[in-house]
Amino acid sequence: MLLLTCPCCGVTAEETEFANGGEAHLKRFGPGSDDADYEAYMFARKNPRGVHFERWRHIYGCGKWFLMARCTMTLEVFGTYPAQTSEPPAEIVAKIKARRPEWEGF
Template identity: 65%
Template sequence: MLILECPYCGVTAEETEFHGGGEAHIKRYGPGSTEEEFNNYLFAKVNPKGVHFERWRHANGCGKWFHAARNTVTLEVYGTYTAQTSDIPQDIKDKVSAKVPGWSWREFE
């Protein structure tokens, strides 16, 4: 079970309090996009084993979307931050680098 903290209202709870919304920091395509862009957005997911950045919504609380950095193997949560943050906070990068030596950062769109 994941334990997440909402960066807006400060509630710390089990993942059942929240709702997952897919990968964070990707460009989302919709109306007006090409077929290839929309197809890649829907089906071409990275889905890494290990460190992953995701979108979550505090469904049973304040209702706001936020981002979480976690490890898909160990279920360790490195931290959460607001959805309006376009760059991953340095403190979260430091936590990930300390726990997963040699892990490389990929470029986010």
């Protein structure tokens, strides 16, 4: 069971209080984009073995979306941060590099 901390309201709870929203930091393609870009956005997702960035929603709390970095092999949570952030915060990246030196970066 994962223990997550919502960066919006500060509550730490089990993952059952949250809903996973899929991969984070995707480049979205809208009207006027070509079919290949739109298809890749809709259907192509990374499924890494190791560090992964995901979107989560605090459904039984504040209801807000946030982002999380975790390892898919060990389920270690490196940190959470607000959904409006375009890149992972430096302190989370430093924590990932310290614990997972094989990580290639964001």
